[in-house]
Each structure stands twice: as structure tokens, then as C-alpha cells.
Amino acid sequence: MENDILNSDILRLRLIDLEYKGLKNEDFEKEIRRIYFEETGHELKADIEILKSSDAKSIKGDESGYDGTAVYFKTEGKDNDQLYILSQGSQQAKDWEYNMNAMLAGQDASQTYATYNFVKDAKEHFNVNDTANQTDIIGMSHSLAHNNNASTQLIYNVFDRVYSVNGAQTNYYQLYSANAEFRQEVNKQFSLNRNDYLAIYKLDPAQLRNFTEEYYEKKGNTKGIYQLISTDDPLYGISGARGFFPVGTVEMIDTNTERPGIRDIFDQLPDSEVAHLQQLAITYTVAEKAGSANGLKELTGLDISIFEGAKGNWDYAKLYMTKGDEINAMIADMNTKVPPLIDSIKKMTSNSDVIFSHFVDAGYLSEADKDIVVKELTNIEGLLEEMKSLIQTNNSIRESQYDGNYSGSNPFMTVLGADIGSLIRLLNLKDSFTESFEKLQHILGPMLAEIGDSHSILEMLNALGLQSGRAYSGSDLILVKGSGADKIKVNISAAVRMYQQGNESLEVKNRHVEALIAALDAELVDGFMLERTKVVSRINEIESNPSSYADHINACVAPSGNKAEVVGANVHEYLPPLSGIQFDGIQSILQTEITNAKTFLTTSRTAIETLFDKDEFVAALFDYVPGG
Structure with a gap:
């Protein structure tokens, strides 16, 4: 809007990006003023007050993973005061868990509730009274945070405007779970049993999407939502899947002209395949962020730290006696994680050649790399099947020995032998699993990094700044002079x-x-x-x-x-x-x-x-x- 203090896409993007830096309030204010001057050539004529979500009373003790900053611009005469809510995108493992539950399954809206509470806290903190003044409340967001801000707007209508970049789109399953009024209208429209929360997943997705869009447009809550989306953004790539729908005014930008993006790849896949790829990608991301050993635990439940220093069968036997509770907990965790992981891997490997051929066609992978990925996924599937078989056999022996149907004179020794044998085999499988996982990381890591770059604010900034002779690096402005071989860049x-x-x-x-x-x-x-x-x-x-x-x-x-x-x-x-x-x-x-x-x-x-x-x-x- 013309009267917005942050009145350009680039200015807004740079402040959204600044929120990720974790600066102290004093430094945050200085950076806002510096960036404003760099982009406008004028000094910012407003006092700035800042409230971090970590200091907001309603967010203390909140376990949703929400993180954000409220920036209040107080102008002379209070004729153009504005309150900006900068919500942060996926950063922590908690955020990726939320991605899975909220945007894939549509069963969690806790960060939406946290966003709404933070807006209320910020208004109270800065004494912004809806009836006493005309302070505009503006949401700004990236990635997951768009889902938070936009969903909050659809449900509560708390923002005058919402600006987002490369956002995770709103999800009608999530809104059905979070918004009682909307849920009632859906139940009425499609004659759903209000006590059956899973009935909505049986509806035709196209009909449900159309109804959702019409419902919120009639309420007027989609007005004032503006989105910049890279055609190469991976979230845009999967946003054609069931559940997702865009709201507001959307402007598409090609930020990586050397790649076609992944939307066409995902549009060729059935929704069920996209869902499995999403879940596997998030599981992989969480595991990769945890590191090699911790990543193996995240993926399979196998905790090799328990066996650190053990070199032979006798060492394993001693560990079994001294760390029996930890080992039992580990096996229970594996029993929970391995079967669904196998299901996801199977769905991937059954179509892996076709799926990854699309990435070859798009230039993200070579044919040789594709063959290695398919081979290692198949290896991992086999290793997981063997892990699953070992756990099931081990559980079967335990049950038979302790329910009175045991064979032999000493059930304890039988279970002990089976447990130790299973542990030794699992640890041997661990080496093969780690080897395959690292080979996948070596190939998929660079590909995912390139795709991930197109999700970043920085790539969008550089695409927008190209025409005006500007580029960006981190929080810095780079001025560009000339072109081609004569191009000079100055930070x-x-x-x-x-x-x-x-x-x-x-x-x-x-x-x-x-x-x-x-x-x-x-x-x-x-x-x-x-x-x-x-x-x-x-x-x-x-x-x-x-x-x-x-x-x-x-x-x-x-x-x-x-x-x-x-x-x-x-x-x-x-x-x-x-x-x-x-x-x-x-x-x-x-x-x-x-x-x-x-x-x-x-x-x-x-x-x-x-x-x-x-x-x-x-x-x-x-x-x-x-x-x-």
C-alpha cells in the first residue's frame, strides 16, 4: 500500500530476512534504519519499538515452535503508526514436525493460535486500541510463517494487510480442524457427521477447495493478502497437492532461470505419491539436521550411542545387562519408526526410476546420479526390511518365552541370546545403512540445496533487484555497475x-x-x-x-x-x-x-x-x- 512505511517488496523482504538473524532489539532497530536508508535514500522518520515473541506473556510456555517479532513504528503526530508482525519460517526440528502435522495432515494449527495470541499481546504491549486510533496491523512472513499469518487472517481477520514470500499455502484440512465456524459450514454443505473428523478426507478435493475459497472470499478475509512466489520454490512445487490453496494476490517470479522448477514434476504425480514424497523429504530433513549418528536415530530409532566403545560379543552382553532399559526403549522406538519408514521408502522405490527421471530432465541430476539414488534407496529398503524382521522375531521370542510357551529349560537365557544376537546383527546393518544414507546425502544434498535456495528470501531479492542494478548477500546491499565481462559488484x-x-x-x-x-x-x-x-x-x-x-x-x-x-x-x-x-x-x-x-x-x-x-x-x- 502507498502509505505503508515499508512500501516496497525489497524493503519488506529484507526485514523479513532480518527476523531470522536473532538480533538484540537495539541492533535490530539499527539494522531496520540502515536498510530503510539503503532502499529509500531517506532517514526513517519514526520511533521504533520492538517486542520479541519470547518476551510476550501468551507465548511463554508455548510449545508450538512459533517465533516472531513485532515492530511498532510510531510516527510524529501518530498519523501513520503501523504495527508489523514478522513471523518466522521453519528453523527448528519442532517446525518441521509442525509442517508434517499441520500442512500435510491438516491436524495441527497450534502455530496459528500462537500467531493470533502474539498479535493480541503486541497490540496490548504497544497500547494499540482498535477504536482509539487507526494503527494498521501488517503481517509479514516467509515459508511456514505465511501459513501461520494467512490462516490467522482467514480465521480471526486481525491484519489489515499480509505480505508473504515463498509461503507454505493455507490448507483446507487444517482450517477445518482449526476453525469451528468453517467446520460447521463444511459439515452442513457436505452432510458430514460432525463426530467423524476423518470424513472430510473422503470428500472430492476439488469440490472442497472451491467451497473453501468461496467461503473465505465471502467473509472478505482474503483481501489485503499479497504473495511473492518463486516458480522455482519447492513449496510452490508441492502446492498443487490436495489440501493446499493460495489466497490473496499472487505474483510469480522466475528466480532461477537455469532450472524449470519442480512444479511440473509434482503435477505429474498422484496426490498420494506427493504426500509420501513430502513426508519422506521432511523426515530426511530432520534426520540430516540431526547429523549422521543422530540422523540414523531420527529415521529408524537405532541409537548407536548406547553401544559406544563395545567391540565384541562379550561387550554387548555386558551392555545388555547394564543398559537393558535403554536398549528396550530403543527397540520399542524402532518398532514404531521402521514400519512406516519402510512404507514410504517402498512407495518411493516402486516409482523411483520414473520420479528421479523427471529430476534428470529438469537438470537437477545426471543419469548416473539417478541410478545411484535408485540403487541406494533399494538397498535401504532391504536393510529396513531386515531390521523389521529382526525386531519382529525378537518380539516373538520374548512373548513365547514369557507367556509359558517357551522351549528349553531357561527362558531368560533364551531371550538373552536372542536379544544379543539381534543387537549384533542390527549394529552390522547400521554400517550398511549409514553407507547408503551418506551416498544419498552426497548426491541429493547439492540438489536439495539448489532447490532450497529457490525457497530463500535471498534468491527472490536478487531476482527483484536485477533490473535496478542491485544484488544482495546476507543482510548487505550490493550495487552493480556494467554488464557481462565488465560487470563490477560492490558490497x-x-x-x-x-x-x-x-x-x-x-x-x-x-x-x-x-x-x-x-x-x-x-x-x-x-x-x-x-x-x-x-x-x-x-x-x-x-x-x-x-x-x-x-x-x-x-x-x-x-x-x-x-x-x-x-x-x-x-x-x-x-x-x-x-x-x-x-x-x-x-x-x-x-x-x-x-x-x-x-x-x-x-x-x-x-x-x-x-x-x-x-x-x-x-x-x-x-x-x-x-x-x-
Whole structure:
């Protein structure tokens, strides 16, 4: 909107990205002011107050994984005050778990509730009263956070506007679970039993989607939602699956012109296959973030840390006796995780050649890499089947030995032998599983990283900034001059930091040099003069009162029994001046270093300003100090 303080896509994107940095409030404000000046060329004329969700009373103790920041811009005269709610996308393992439960299954909306509560807390904290003033409340989000902000808007209508980039789209199954009013209308429209929450999954997805879109459009809650989506974004790639539907005004941007994106790949797959790929991708992501050993535990339940240091059968037997409870818990965890993982892998391997051929056609994989991926997935499926068989056999032996149907004279020894044998085999399988998993990581890692880059805010920023000669790296602005082989890129944010912080450092250094010279003067020159004054004062005292020193003369030179009388004293003194100490040379060397450094900074600034034709905006950047 025209009156938005953050009135451009790039400005909004940079602040959404800033929310991920975890800055303290003071630093967050400085960065907001710096970014605003870089993008507009003007100083931000508003006070800024910040509230982190971690400091909000309703979020304390919240276990949904929601994270966000409220930024309140207070303008002079309060004629354009605005409250921005920056909700954070998927960062923690808790977020990926939420992705699975909320956006795939549609059974969790806890982060939506947390978003709504945080908005209420922020309004109370900043004394934003709906009836007393016209403060606009604006949601900004990326990834999972779009699902949070948009769902909150559809259910509660708390935002005046919502801006999102590469968002996880709203899900009508999730809304059915979270919004009682909507659920009642769906039940009525499709004659569903209100006590059967799974009945909705049996409806025709197209009919349910159409009804959902019409329902919320009639309520007017979709107005003011604006989305930027990369055609290469993986979330866009899977958003054609059942459950998802976009809301608001959507602008598509091709951020990676070298790839066609993955939407076409997923659109060729049945919804059931997409769901399995989604679940497997999230499971893989959680495992990869956990690292190799922890990743194996996340995927299968097998916890190799229990067996650390064990080298032989006897060691395993001792561990069984000392860590029996941990081992039993591990086997129970494997019994829970392995079977569904096998189901997902099977659905993948049954179509893996076809699925990954699409990635080859799109240029993400080579044919050779595809063959390795298919082979290793098949290997993993076989290893998982063997793990499952071992666990089932082990459970069967335990049950038969302890329910009275055992064979042999000692059921305990029979179970012990079976348990230890199973553990040894599982640990052997672990090595093969890890090897296959690492081969997959080696090939799929770069592919997923490239696809993941298209989900990032940075790639979108660079696509938008291309036409205006701008690029971005982290939180920095890069100015671009020329094209092709003559293209020159200057990280202007880093250059300004170097210039400003360098000059500040040199000012400090100059004060230290002045203090050093003053200290040398005080300690040496002034000290010498003080001691010289003491000597001259003593000489004057002797010459003015010689008789008082008669005892000293008699003690040293008078014959025994005789006393000398001192009638006068004249000291022939020569006190040479202080020499051999030259401070000027020291000061000159140090000042020359400072001058040379200042010259370098000034020359660098001048060169950059000249490169960009002495643009007043570039010159202003060097002189602008956020909050100064």
C-alpha cells in the first residue's frame, strides 16, 4: 500500500530476512534504519519499538515452535503508526514436525493460535486500541510463517494487510480442524457427521477447495493478502497437492532461470505419491539436521550411542545387562519408526526410476546420479526390511518365552541370546545403512540445496533487484555497475561499514597516540624537571644555611676531639638538560600510520562514488549513521 512505511517488496523482504538473524532489539532497530536508508535514500522518520515473541506473556510456555517479532513504528503526530508482525519460517526440528502435522495432515494449527495470541499481546504491549486510533496491523512472513499469518487472517481477520514470500499455502484440512465456524459450514454443505473428523478426507478435493475459497472470499478475509512466489520454490512445487490453496494476490517470479522448477514434476504425480514424497523429504530433513549418528536415530530409532566403545560379543552382553532399559526403549522406538519408514521408502522405490527421471530432465541430476539414488534407496529398503524382521522375531521370542510357551529349560537365557544376537546383527546393518544414507546425502544434498535456495528470501531479492542494478548477500546491499565481462559488484553495505568503523577506530587510535605522548611527557620530561627542581632546592638550602651542616663536616673530615666551624658554602653545580629522548619520531610514525589509513578509507570511498558517477545516494550512505 502507498502509505505503508515499508512500501516496497525489497524493503519488506529484507526485514523479513532480518527476523531470522536473532538480533538484540537495539541492533535490530539499527539494522531496520540502515536498510530503510539503503532502499529509500531517506532517514526513517519514526520511533521504533520492538517486542520479541519470547518476551510476550501468551507465548511463554508455548510449545508450538512459533517465533516472531513485532515492530511498532510510531510516527510524529501518530498519523501513520503501523504495527508489523514478522513471523518466522521453519528453523527448528519442532517446525518441521509442525509442517508434517499441520500442512500435510491438516491436524495441527497450534502455530496459528500462537500467531493470533502474539498479535493480541503486541497490540496490548504497544497500547494499540482498535477504536482509539487507526494503527494498521501488517503481517509479514516467509515459508511456514505465511501459513501461520494467512490462516490467522482467514480465521480471526486481525491484519489489515499480509505480505508473504515463498509461503507454505493455507490448507483446507487444517482450517477445518482449526476453525469451528468453517467446520460447521463444511459439515452442513457436505452432510458430514460432525463426530467423524476423518470424513472430510473422503470428500472430492476439488469440490472442497472451491467451497473453501468461496467461503473465505465471502467473509472478505482474503483481501489485503499479497504473495511473492518463486516458480522455482519447492513449496510452490508441492502446492498443487490436495489440501493446499493460495489466497490473496499472487505474483510469480522466475528466480532461477537455469532450472524449470519442480512444479511440473509434482503435477505429474498422484496426490498420494506427493504426500509420501513430502513426508519422506521432511523426515530426511530432520534426520540430516540431526547429523549422521543422530540422523540414523531420527529415521529408524537405532541409537548407536548406547553401544559406544563395545567391540565384541562379550561387550554387548555386558551392555545388555547394564543398559537393558535403554536398549528396550530403543527397540520399542524402532518398532514404531521402521514400519512406516519402510512404507514410504517402498512407495518411493516402486516409482523411483520414473520420479528421479523427471529430476534428470529438469537438470537437477545426471543419469548416473539417478541410478545411484535408485540403487541406494533399494538397498535401504532391504536393510529396513531386515531390521523389521529382526525386531519382529525378537518380539516373538520374548512373548513365547514369557507367556509359558517357551522351549528349553531357561527362558531368560533364551531371550538373552536372542536379544544379543539381534543387537549384533542390527549394529552390522547400521554400517550398511549409514553407507547408503551418506551416498544419498552426497548426491541429493547439492540438489536439495539448489532447490532450497529457490525457497530463500535471498534468491527472490536478487531476482527483484536485477533490473535496478542491485544484488544482495546476507543482510548487505550490493550495487552493480556494467554488464557481462565488465560487470563490477560492490558490497556497499560492507564498504560503508569499513569506512565508518575504520574512521571510528582511527579516531580512537589517534586519541590513544595523544594520550601516549602526554604520558611520556608526564613521566619523563615532567619527571626530570621535578627531580632537577628538587636538587636545585637542596643546593639553595645548603648555601643559605651552611652552619646547619657542620655536624656532617665534623663526622667526615674534622680531627678527633676538634670541631670545624662552617661559615659559608658555595656549590658549583652543573645540571645538564635531558637528552637522548626524542618523542617527535614516535609520534610521527604513529600519526603517519593513522594518516595513511585515513587516506586509504577516503580513497576507497572516492573510488566507489566515482564508479557510480558520484551518485548523491552513494555519498549519503557513507555519511549516514543509523540513529545518529
